Every structure is written in structure tokens, then in C-alpha cells.
Amino acid sequence: MMLAELDNNSNLPAGIYYFINIMRDAFVKNQVRRYRQLQGRDNRKIIGTYCITVPEELIYAAGAIPVRLCGGSYEASCIGDELVPRDTCPVVKASVGFTSLNPISLYQMCDAVIVSTTCDAKRKLGEELSNYTEVWMLEVPHIKDTDGSRRQWIQQLYTLKKNIEKLTGRKFIGRRIRRKALEDSIGIINRARYQARRLYEIRKSPAPVILGREAMLAINAYSYDIAFEWTRAMSELNDELEALYHKGQFVCSEYTPRILIAGSPMIFPNWKIPSLIEEMGAVIVTDETCMGNRYLYDPIGTTEKSVKDMMVGIAARYLMPCVCPSFTPNEDRLYRLLQMAEEFNIDGIIYHVLKGCVVYDFELIRVEKIMKEKNIPVLRIETDYNPEDIEQLRTRIEAFIEIINSKKRKMKEA
Ligand code: SF4
Numbered sequence: 001m002m003l004a005e006l007d008n009n010s011n012l013p014a015g016i017y018y019f020i021n022i023m024r025d026a027f028v029k030n031q032v033r034r035y036r037q038l039q040g041r042d043n044r045k046i047i048g049t050y051c052i053t054v055p056e057e058l059i060y061a062a063g064a065i066p067v068r069l070c071g072g073s074y075e076a077s078c079i080g081d082e083l084v085p086r087d088t089c090p091v092v093k094a095s096v097g098f099t100s101l102n103p104i105s106l107y108q109m110c111d112a113v114i115v116s117t118t119c120d121a122k123r124k125l126g127e128e129l130s131n132y133t134e135v136w137m138l139e140v141p142h143i144k145d146t147d148g149s150r151r152q153w154i155q156q157l158y159t160l161k162k163n164i165e166k167l168t169g170r171k172f173i174g175r176r177i178r179r180k181a182l183e184d185s186i187g188i189i190n191r192a193r194y195q196a197r198r199l200y201e202i203r204k205s206p207a208p209v210i211l212g213r214e215a216m217l218a219i220n221a222y223s224y225d226i227a228f229e230w231t232r233a234m235s236e237l238n239d240e241l242e243a244l245y246h247k248g249q250f251v252c253s254e255y256t257p258r259i260l261i262a263g264s265p266m267i268f269p270n271w272k273i274p275s276l277i278e279e280m281g282a283v284i285v286t287d288e289t290c291m292g293n294r295y296l297y298d299p300i301g302t303t304e305k306s307v308k309d310m311m312v313g314i315a316a317r318y319l320m321p322c323v324c325p326s327f328t329p330n331e332d333r334l335y336r337l338l339q340m341a342e343e344f345n346i347d348g349i350i351y352h353v354l355k356g357c358v359v360y361d362f363e364l365i366r367v368e369k370i371m372k373e374k375n376i377p378v379l380r381i382e383t384d385y386n387p388e389d390i391e392q393l394r395t396r397i398e399a400f401i402e403i404i405n406s407k408k409r410k411m412k413e414a
């Protein structure tokens with residue numbers, strides 16, 4: 001198991017153990033002690049979310065606690081296999097599996113869940129989950145830049161706000177989300193984003209100070225943590241990584257093949273691709289997935305501090321910069337990938353397609369085309385959470401990294 005492997009690695013930065021323990025508490029020990037403590041005597045509500053298009057600021061501002069529930073477990077996806085069509089993506093299968101059998105307490109603890117109508121699978125996920133829990137659907141427009149879609153989106157967020165207020169209407173915070181509470185919650189998550197961006201910048205260094213599978217795990221852990229605690233731990237990790245950089249303590253050399261992971265979300269504990277890439281001698285320096293860098297990249301900007309102004313800022317942040325392929329057109333994702341390839345000096349892209357995830361697969365051809373112009377190879381990996389294909393994936397990833405290595409050798413010799 002990935003967590004045990006990490007424990008046995010004595011070269012990890014000390015700050016990463018906080019995030020490993022978050023994952024261990026959630027998935028191995030099944031402990032939700034911290035959530036229980038935070039719920040406190042006021043019995044604060046816990047609200048599950050299923051996409052990065054759900055504004056957590058509204059949840060925190062109402063005194064509730066968000067937890068992102070997109071499932072990454074093979075065992076849970078097997079349970080989901082019995083409940084949803086075979087060709088559904090494993091994220092949705094695992095989410096249904098976790099909810100139906102409640103093997104993980106976090107799913108059980110939620111008072112309501114918010115499901116975005118981003119792709120077909122998510123739309124049907126909402127219906128399925130409503131057999132077990134209270135579900136609020138969040139209708140995300142698929143075309144972003146029309147007046148109608150922006151109006152529809154902001155109305156959706158006001159409806160969501162009302163639902164949250166109704167659920168959390170308690171004496172210590174009042175029934176409505178207040179201006180100050182919203183301002184504070186925007187600040188809390190913007191600070192988390194600031195630390196995520198620091199890590200992002202640190203990973204640009206020519207010789208890396210942290211492996212990608214560990215950095216990605218730390219970002220993934222945000223889903224199961226409380227924002228301000230995660231921010232404190234991430235700030236400490238970043239300080240430590242900066243110190244390692246200044247001391248010249250790198251995890252691999254500047255000649256190590258530098259990989260960008262793109263595509264369908266990689267959700268812990270399904271860590272087979274990040275582990276294989278780095279076992280094969282490459283390093284993941286960045287990713288553009290929605291459980292990784294896309295999750296916490298863009299801050300919310302507000303000019304005035306009225307509730308109305310902040311709601312506009314939230315609506316803009318959660319719609320416009322999101323380059324999930326469930327939006328169309330989605331040219332911005334191509335520009336973003338090009339920008340990342342340049343900023344991180346990328347040698348190759350591993351494009352991850354979860355079985356059944358049509359939206360990401362659709363955009364592959366365009367990604368391959370623009371990367372070909374930049375002479376950056378792209379390897380498409382289609383998989384699910386089943387560990388049986390590991391050896392086959394290992395062979396393909398090894399061959400891909402060997403191509404990059406031989407290209408780098410030739411460039412060095414020239
Ligand atoms: S892939 Fe897209 S739809 Fe799915 S959770 Fe991520 S942002 Fe949401």
C-alpha cells in the first residue's frame with residue numbers, strides 16, 4: 001500500500017507526514033475524530049461535495065464543514081459496479097460504493113451532499129445518491145461565456161446558499177450567511193490557495209526537492225482536511241522545501257525526465273500512475289488535474305465587500321478559470337497546458353483517461369496536436385482502479401520514459 005511505502009522512505013520531508021496521516025485517518029483507520037471535534041457541541045453540519053465547481057466558501061461561511069467525496073478506492077468502485085452501469089467511470093462507481101455501504105465514516109457523517117451537473121456521469125450520480133442522502137444538484141452551465149449562462153450560474157449559487165442556510169440555521173451563527181462570515185471564508189480558502197501556489201512554484205526548480213507523488217498527495221489531502229489546518233501544514237512543508245532547495249538537497253537530478261500529468265482526476269488511494277512514473281525514474285513536476293493543481297490554483301478577487309459583490313466574485317472564480325473538459329469550448333485548457341509545459345520545462349505528458357470518462361478523452365487529440373508542435377511527447381493511459389493492469393502500465397510507462405531519456409541524451413551529446 002502506498003502509505004506503507006511512504007513510511008518506509010526515510011528521505012521524505014518531515015512536513016509530508018501530516019498529509020500522510022490525513023489519508024491514513026480517512027482511509028485506513030477510518031477515523032473522523034477531527035471532524036467530530038470540529039462539529040463540537042453545536043453539531044456543525046458536514047456537507048459533502050463532488051466537484052471543484054462547488055464553492056466551499058459558502059459552506060464555511062455558514063459554519064458548516066465541507067469534505068470532498070469524489071471516490072478513488074478500488075474496493076468502493078467494485079461495490080459501485082453492482083449499482084451503476086458497467087461503463088460508468090470509476091470516480092462515480094466508487095462514490096456510489098462508498099455511500100451505499102458506508103465503509104468510510106466521512107460519507108456517513110454528511111448531512112447533505114452537493115453534486116455538480118458537469119458530465120453525464122455526475123448528473124446520474126446525484127440521482128443515485130439521493131437514495132441514501134440529501135442531495136443538492138448544482139447546475140453548472142456548460143458554455144461559460146454567455147450572459148445567460150452567467151445569470152443561470154449566479155442564480156444557482158444563490159439557491160445553494162439558501163439550501164446551506166436552511167440546513168445550518170443555528171443560533172450561534174444566525175440563519176443567514178453574513179457579510180463578515182463570507183469575507184472570512186474567502187480569506188481562509190485564499191490563504192490555502194496561496195500555499196498551494198507556493199508548492200506549485202517550488203516544484204518548478206530545475207532539480208526537484210519533492211517527488212510528484214508526495215506533492216500530489218499533499219494537495220489531495222485538502223479534500224479531507226479543514227482548510228485552515230491544511231494551510232498551516234502546507235506552509236510548514238513549503239518552508240521546509242525552500243530550505244532544502246537552498247541547501248541543495250534534491251530528490252533527483254536536473255537531468256531526470258520531467259513529467260506533467262494531465263487528464264481525468266487521480267484520486268487517492270488510486271495512486272498507481274504517480275507511483276509507476278516515479279518508480280520508472282521520471283519525476284512528476286506538475287499536473288493539471290482537478291484533484292491536483294487545478295483544485296486550488298485561482299484565488300477569488302473581490303473589489304467591494306458586500307455579500308452581492310462577493311457572490312459575484314465567487315461565481316466568477318468557480319466558473320471562468322475552470323478548464324474541466326465538461327465545458328465547451330475549452331480552448332483555455334490548451335493554453336494552460338502549453339503555459340505549464342513551458343514554465344515547468346516538461347519533457348513528456350502522461351494523459352490519464354479513466355475508463356468511461358469521455359470528456360477528457362475527447363480533448364486528447366487537440367492536446368497531442370499542440371504538444372507535437374512543441375516536440376513534447378504525450379502518452380495516453382486508459383485505466384481504472386483495478387490493480388491488475390499495473391505490469392502492463394509499467395511496461396508502457398517505462399518505454400515512454402526511455403524515449404525521453406534517449407532524446408535527452410542525444411541533446412546533451414549534440
Ligand atoms: S473532472 Fe471536471 S467534473 Fe469531474 S470533478 Fe473534476 S472538475 Fe468536476
Ligand code: SF4
Pocket residue numbers: 089090091092119120121122264265326354356357358359360
Ligand atoms: S469528468 Fe470524467 S472522471 Fe469526472 S465524473 Fe465525469 S466521467 Fe467521471
